[in-house]
Amino acid sequence: MESLFGTGYSDTMNYRHAFHAGNFADVLKHAVIAQCLDHLKAKPKPFRVIDSHAGVGAYDLTGDAARRSPEWQAGIARVLETKRPAAVEAALAPYLKVVKAMNTGADLTAYPGSPELAARLMRQDDRAHLCELHEADAKTLDARYARDARIKVERRDGYKALGALVPPREKRGLVLVDPPFEHRDEMAHMAEAIKPALTKWPTGTFVFWRPLKDLWASERFDVGLAEWLFEEGLAAPEKILRADLWVRDLESEGKLAGAGVVVINPPFTLEGHLLALLPWLAEALAQGDGAGWRLDGAVTDDSLSVEEF
Numbered sequence: 001m002e003s004l005f006g007t008g009y010s011d012t013m014n015y016r017h018a019f020h021a022g023n024f025a026d027v028l029k030h031a032v033i034a035q036c037l038d039h040l041k042a043k044p045k046p047f048r049v050i051d052s053h054a055g056v057g058a059y060d061l062t063g064d065a066a067r068r069s070p071e072w073q074a075g076i077a078r079v080l081e082t083k084r085p086a087a088v089e090a091a092l093a094p095y096l097k098v099v100k101a102m103n104t105g106a107d108l109t110a111y112p113g114s115p116e117l118a119a120r121l122m123r124q125d126d127r128a129h130l131c132e133l134h135e136a137d138a139k140t141l142d143a144r145y146a147r148d149a150r151i152k153v154e155r156r157d158g159y160k161a162l163g164a165l166v167p168p169r170e171k172r173g174l175v176l177v178d179p180p181f182e183h184r185d186e187m188a189h190m191a192e193a194i195k196p197a198l199t200k201w202p203t204g205t206f207v208f209w210r211p212l213k214d215l216w217a218s219e220r221f222d223v224g225l226a227e228w229l230f231e232e233g234l235a236a237p238e239k240i241l242r243a244d245l246w247v248r249d250l251e252s253e254g255k256l257a258g259a260g261v262v263v264i265n266p267p268f269t270l271e272g273h274l275l276a277l278l279p280w281l282a283e284a285l286a287q288g289d290g291a292g293w294r295l296d297g298a299v300t301d302d303s304l305s306v307e308e309f
């Protein structure tokens with residue numbers, strides 16, 4: 001395991017988020033992160049964002065990668081061009097505020113990654129710690145925030161960094177773990193790698209992103225994590241929320257059809273926002289038959305709420 005996920009495997013890091021920026025999975029993940037950040041801002045006390053797999057920060061939708069793979073057209077572009085009921089608008093407000101601030105012209109040309117969402121939603125005294133292992137991407141990320149004293153960038157294995165970075169001095173904040181899932185065992189590796197951080201900081205808000213490709217693996221991750229948290233006495237069932245979105249039948253061939261997040265210690269407002277948002281996203285972003293969503297709390301419970309269109 002060590003050889004696969006230690007720094008020694010960096011030359012097998014082929015994943016480039018620019019090919020996927022603004023797709024349906026980003027929309028859900030980034031809407032959730034923006035809601036969490038917005039909630040943290042409700043109190044004047046500063047907070048910290050820890051992003052273990054940060055990417056390059058922001059994405060040029062007119063660039064080569066986005067032109068070759070314009071997944072954003074079926075993601076953020078559709079969100080912006082579809083009529084949004086008030087409850088959906090409220091759920092998306094902090095996220096769309098950033099997207100709109102980056103796109104003041106007539107066309108959608110730029111898209112925020114998780115670091116840029118943090119940078120634009122944080123206040124003067126809030127802090128962010130970003131880890132990115134890919135050499136060139138870490139350089140791009142570092143250059144982007146070089147003049148922002150609130151933001152620290154490290155070229156470092158985010159999994160290994162997590163345990164050392166929590167709890168932050170501020171004692172409140174958000175941890176995002178958003179790996180590329182290039183390696184077959186990544187879900188199992190993520191499940192183990194996050195335990196030291198959860199043990200050291202059980203009151204932090206953690207957002208774990210995972211694809212819904214291998215349903216068995218994602219179920220094992222969700223249920224395994226929830227059961228471990230209960231057993232260790234680190235989280236009560238109501239402190240775990242899972243939100244998934246799929247844009248066509250999950251069994252269908254081709255590109256990623258579904259993804260979602262597991263949130264530990266979600267803001268109490270998040271579930272209500274997601275209940276309004278997920279059915280709307282499943283309809284607005286559908287790419288074929290069988291699009292759907294689910295939102296559930298205690299993920300060891302059998303009674304999952306699953307909706308299909």
Ligand SMILES: C[S@@+](CC[C@H](N)C(=O)[O-])C[C@H]1O[C@@H](n2cnc3c(N)ncnc32)[C@H](O)[C@@H]1O
Pocket residue numbers: 005013015017051052053054055056057112113114115131132133134137156157158159178179180
């Ligand atoms: C899905 S992308 C991150 C996207 C970003 N969080 C966002 O929402 O905009 C995953 C990133 O993790 C980086 N990466 C892969 N393995 C890593 C590791 N062990 N530690 C830190 N970064 C890693 C990849 O180079 C890639 O840029």
